[in-house]
Amino acid sequence: MDFFNAIILLLDSTIRLSVPLLFACLAGLYSERAGVFDIGLEGKMLAGAFAGAAAAAVYDSAWIGMLAAVSISIFFALVHGFASITHRGNQIVSGVAINFVAAGSTVILGQAWFRQGGRTPSLGTEERFNALNLPGAEALRDVPIIGQLYSELLSGHSLMVYLAFLMVPITWWALYRTRFGLRLRAVGENPGAVDTAGISVTWLRYRAVICCGALCGLAGTYLSVAQNAGFVKDMTAGKGFIALAALIFAKWRPVNAMLACLLFGFLDAAAIRLQGQPLPFIGKVPVQFMQALPYVLTVILLAGFIGKAIPPKAGGVPYVKER
Amino acid sequence: MADSAITLTGINKSFGAVRANRDIHLDVAKGTIHGIIGENGAGKSTLMSILYGFYQADSGEINIDGKPTTIHTPNDAIAAGIGMVHQHFMLVENFSVLENIILGAEGAALLAGGVAKARAELERLEREYGLEVDPDAIIEELPVGLQQRVEILKALFRGAEILILDEPTGVLTPAEADHLFRILQQLKEQGKTIILITHKLREIMAVTDDVSVMRQGQMVATRKTSETTVEELAELMVGRRVLLRVEKDPPNPGEFKLSVKGLTVRDSRGVVMVDDVSLDVRAGEIVGIAGVAGNGQSELIEAIAGISAAESGQIMLEGKPINLTDGADAAELRGRGLAHVPEDRHHMGLVLPFEENENAILGYQDDPKYLNGPFLNIDAIRADADARIKEFDIRPADSRLKTANFSGGNQQKIVLGREMGRDPSVLIVGQPTRGVDVGAIEFIHKRIIEMRDAGKAVLLVSVELDEIRSLSDRILVMFAGKIVGERDPEASEGELGLLMAGIDDQEAAA
Numbered sequence: 001m002d003f004f005n006a007i008i009l010l011l012d013s014t015i016r017l018s019v020p021l022l023f024a025c026l027a028g029l030y031s032e033r034a035g036v037f038d039i040g041l042e043g044k045m046l047a048g049a050f051a052g053a054a055a056a057a058v059y060d061s062a063w064i065g066m067l068a069a070v071s072i073s074i075f076f077a078l079v080h081g082f083a084s085i086t087h088r089g090n091q092i093v094s095g096v097a098i099n100f101v102a103a104g105s106t107v108i109l110g111q112a113w114f115r116q117g118g119r120t121p122s123l124g125t126e127e128r129f130n131a132l133n134l135p136g137a138e139a140l141r142d143v144p145i146i147g148q149l150y151s152e153l154l155s156g157h158s159l160m161v162y163l164a165f166l167m168v169p170i171t172w173w174a175l176y177r178t179r180f181g182l183r184l185r186a187v188g189e190n191p192g193a194v195d196t197a198g199i200s201v202t203w204l205r206y207r208a209v210i211c212c213g214a215l216c217g218l219a220g221t222y223l224s225v226a227q228n229a230g231f232v233k234d235m236t237a238g239k240g241f242i243a244l245a246a247l248i249f250a251k252w253r254p255v256n257a258m259l260a261c262l263l264f265g266f267l268d269a270a271a272i273r274l275q276g277q278p279l280p281f282i283g284k285v286p287v288q289f290m291q292a293l294p295y296v297l298t299v300i301l302l303a304g305f306i307g308k309a310i311p312p313k314a315g316g317v318p319y320v321k322e323r
Numbered sequence: 324m325a326d327s328a329i330t331l332t333g334i335n336k337s338f339g340a341v342r343a344n345r346d347i348h349l350d351v352a353k354g355t356i357h358g359i360i361g362e363n364g365a366g367k368s369t370l371m372s373i374l375y376g377f378y379q380a381d382s383g384e385i386n387i388d389g390k391p392t393t394i395h396t397p398n399d400a401i402a403a404g405i406g407m408v409h410q411h412f413m414l415v416e417n418f419s420v421l422e423n424i425i426l427g428a429e430g431a432a433l434l435a436g437g438v439a440k441a442r443a444e445l446e447r448l449e450r451e452y453g454l455e456v457d458p459d460a461i462i463e464e465l466p467v468g469l470q471q472r473v474e475i476l477k478a479l480f481r482g483a484e485i486l487i488l489d490e491p492t493g494v495l496t497p498a499e500a501d502h503l504f505r506i507l508q509q510l511k512e513q514g515k516t517i518i519l520i521t522h523k524l525r526e527i528m529a530v531t532d533d534v535s536v537m538r539q540g541q542m543v544a545t546r547k548t549s550e551t552t553v554e555e556l557a558e559l560m561v562g563r564r565v566l567l568r569v570e571k572d573p574p575n576p577g578e579f580k581l582s583v584k585g586l587t588v589r590d591s592r593g594v595v596m597v598d599d600v601s602l603d604v605r606a607g608e609i610v611g612i613a614g615v616a617g618n619g620q621s622e623l624i625e626a627i628a629g630i631s632a633a634e635s636g637q638i639m640l641e642g643k644p645i646n647l648t649d650g651a652d653a654a655e656l657r658g659r660g661l662a663h664v665p666e667d668r669h670h671m672g673l674v675l676p677f678e679e680n681e682n683a684i685l686g687y688q689d690d691p692k693y694l695n696g697p698f699l700n701i702d703a704i705r706a707d708a709d710a711r712i713k714e715f716d717i718r719p720a721d722s723r724l725k726t727a728n729f730s731g732g733n734q735q736k737i738v739l740g741r742e743m744g745r746d747p748s749v750l751i752v753g754q755p756t757r758g759v760d761v762g763a764i765e766f767i768h769k770r771i772i773e774m775r776d777a778g779k780a781v782l783l784v785s786v787e788l789d790e791i792r793s794l795s796d797r798i799l800v801m802f803a804g805k806i807v808g809e810r811d812p813e814a815s816e817g818e819l820g821l822l823m824a825g826i827d828d829q830e831a832a833a
Contacts, residue, residue: 182422182429185415186426189415190415192409192413193413195397195413197413198397198401313416321377
C-alpha cells in the first residue's frame with residue numbers, strides 16, 4: 001500500500017506541476033496556429049505572476065489578482081502583436097525582448113513597491129485560489145484504490161487546475177468547430193487564402209495573440225496566487241520554454257498538448273521526488289541531471305520518435321501582400 | 324452591343340516610380356469570355372488586383388453592371404459579384420475541400436450549419452456545371468487540376484457573376500486545360516462573365532470572344548477575337564514584329580555525350596520519383612523531355628547534374644561514369660563539361676541579393692582566372708561579366724546592379740550566359756523561358772539552337788509543350804517517373820498530350 005500511496009502522490013504532483021505548462025502551451029497554440037511564433041510565453045507568464053500576486057496582495061482578492069495578471073499579459077501580447085503583425089518585425093526578437101523586459105521589470109517594480117527584495121508580500125489563504133474538495137471526497141476517502149484516486153488525485157485541487165484541464169476541450173472545440181478556429185488555422189497556413197476571402201489577416205492575428213496573452217496570464221496567476229503564496233524573482237524558471245517544447249511535441253494540437261504537458265509535469269515531479277534517493281542499479285543521480293531530463297527528452301523524442309513535427313506553414317512570417 | 328459587366332475608366336496605379344497601370348480603359352460585355360494578354364510586367368495582374376480590391380487605384384472609376392462601385396477590399400469585390408482564381412492558388416493545403424470553400428463565408432459563428440449548407444450547395448454546383456470534386460478530400464492530396472476547380476467552386480459558392488482567372492493553365496496538362504476551357508464555356512452559357520488573363524496566344528484564340536492587349540502598363544488595343552490573328556496580337560504585345568516559329572536546320576548528331584541507364588531516384592519520403600529511366604543525348608542534338616510538372620523531370624535533371632543522389636543506375640558523361648549514389652558533386656561535373664541551367668532560377672540558379680557579376684561566376688568561382696592567390700580577382704570577374712552582358716544582351720547593362728533588380732528574362736539570361744559561356748560539352752536546360760517575356764524567349768531559343776549547331780549535346784526539360792516541340796530533335800515524354808514514349812517533334816499535340824497523361828494511343832490501338 002505504501003507503494004500505491006507513493007504513486008498517487010507522484011501523480012498528484014504531476015497534475016499540479018503540469019498546470020502552468022498547460023496554460024502556457026495552449027497560449028502558444030493559439031498564437032502559433034495563427035502564424036505568430038511566440039518565444040515570449042515565459043515573459044508574459046512571469047509578468048502575469050507578478051501582477052497577479054501584487055494585485056491580490058494589495059486588494060486582498062485572488063480574483064482581482066487574476067484580472068491584473070491577465071490584463072498585463074494581454075498588454076505584453078499586444079506589444080508583441082504590434083511589433084510582429086503591424087510592423088512585420090522579427091517575431092523571435094520581439095519575443096526575446098518581452099522576456100527580458102518582464103524579467104527585469106518585475107524585480108524592479110517589486111522592490112520599489114514592496115521592499116522585500118523583489119518578492120511580493122506573502123498571500124493569506126483568503127487571497128489565494130485554494131483547494132476545492134469535490135463532493136463526496138471525504139466520504140470515499142477510505143474506499144481502497146477508487147476512493148483514494150478520487151479524493152487524492154481528482155479532488156483537492158484549486159479552481160485553476162480544473163480550469164486548465166477544461167481549457168483543453170474548449171480549445172479543441174474553438175479550433176475545429178467554430179468560424180474563429182477555422183480562420184485561425186487558415187491564417188497560420190496560408191494568410192493569402194484568408195486575405196482573398198475578404199477577412200482581415202491583421203485583426204485575426206491580433207485576436208490570436210490576445211487569446212495567447214490571456215492564457216499566459218492564467219499560467220502566471222496559477223504560479224503566484226494558487227500554487228505559491230506570492231511572487232518570487234524568476235519564478236517561471238523556464239516553464240515558458242518547456243511549454244514551447246511541449247507545443248512542438250504535441251504537433252500544435254490541443255489534446256496532444258495536454259498529454260505532452262502531463263509528461264513534462266511527471267518528469268518534473270519525479271525529479272523532485274527522486275532527489276537524493278538512489279535509483280536501483282544506477283545509484284545516486286545528480287539533481288541537475290533529473291532537472292535536465294525534460295529538455296533531453298524533448299531533443300531525443302523530437303529527433304527520432306514522434307515523427308516530423310510540421311509547424312504551421314506561415315509561422316514566423318509576417319504577411320505582406322504580394323506586389 | 325450587349326450590356327457591360329465591367330467598365331473601367333481612366334485607371335492609374337503607381338508603385339513608387341513605376342507606373343504599373345496608365346489610364347486604362349476596359350469594357351467587358353456581359354456573358355462573354357474576355358481575354359487580357361500581355362507580357363510579364365505589362366500590368367495585367369495589377370489591374371486585376373485593383374478590380375479584386377487588393378490594391379486601390381490612384382485614380383479612375385470602376386463600374387460593375389453599369390453602377391459605379393468602390394472596391395477597397397476583397398470583401399467589396401465579392402459583394403459586387405467578382406470572384407478570382409489566382410495564379411498561385413489561395414488554398415489552405417491541409418484543409419479539406421469543404422473547409423476551403425466555406426472559409427470567409429461560413430454563415431455563422433459555429434461551423435456545423437455552414438458546412439451542411441455548403442455541402443448541399445456544392446452538390447448543386449456539381450450538377451449544374453459538372454464540377455465534380457470530393458468535398459472531404461484534403462487539398463494537398465488533389466492533383467492541381469482539381470485544386471483549380473476548388474478555386475472556381477469557391478468563387479461560385481460566393482455567388483460570383485464575374486470570374487477572373489489569372490494564368491490558369493500554367494500548371495495544367497493540355498487535356499486538363501481543354502477541360503477547363505469547356506467549363507469556362509459552360510459558365511459563359513449560364514450567363515457568367517469571364518476574364519481570362521494569359522500570355523499564351525493560343526488560349527486567347529481558342530476560347531475568348533474579345534481580347535485586350537496590355538503593354539508597359541497601357542491598354543494598347545481591344546479586338547474581337549474572330550477578327551484578329553496570332554501574329555497581330557504578338558506584335559501588339561511586344562511592340563514589334565516577332566518570329567513565333569523557331570527556325571533551325573536539321574540536326575547533325577555525332578557521338579554519344581550523355582548516356583543514362585536504369586536511373587532510379589527516390590525523394591526524401593522514399594517515394595520513387597524517377598523510375599528506371601534510360602536515355603541518350605548525342606552531340607549536336609536537342610533531346611526534349613515533355614511532361615506535366617511533377618512527373619519526375621526535376622528529379623531526373625537534378626540527379627544528372629549531381630545535385631541529388633540517385634538510388635541506382637548509371638550515367639556516362641563523355642564515356643566516363645559519374646559517381647551517383649554518394650558524393651555526387653555538381654562542381655566536379657561542371658569541371659568535366661556539364662553545364663546546368665536549373666529549372667528555378669530564384670531557388671537554385673541565382674543569389675538574388677548578389678551583384679550581377681557575382682552571380683555571373685557562381686559555381687565557377689574556383690576557376691584560376693577569377694582568382695588572385697587566395698582572393699577573388701574582382702577586376703577579372705567584372706570584365707568577364709561585362710563581356711557576357713554584351714554577348715547575351717542583358718539589360719540594364721550594369722554588372723554592379725543587384726540581381727533582384729533585373730527582370731525575369733534578364734535574370735534568366737544571366738544564368739544562361741554563365742552556363743553557356745564556358746564551352747560545355749553537355750548542356751542541361753530546365754524551363755528555359757519560365758516567367759520570361761516574348762522578346763527574350765525568341766532570343767533564348769536562338770541561343771539554345773546555336774549551342775546545338777556548335778555540336779553540344781542539349782537536354783531540355785520544359786512544361787511548355789510548344790517549346791519542347793519547336794526546339795527538340797527528339798521528344799521523350801515522362802509520366803509518373805518513367806519515360807513512356809519517344810516521338811518526333813512532328814508528332815501531334817494531341818498525341819503528346821495523351822502520352823503526358825500516361826495514355827499511349829499507339830499501344831491502345833494495337
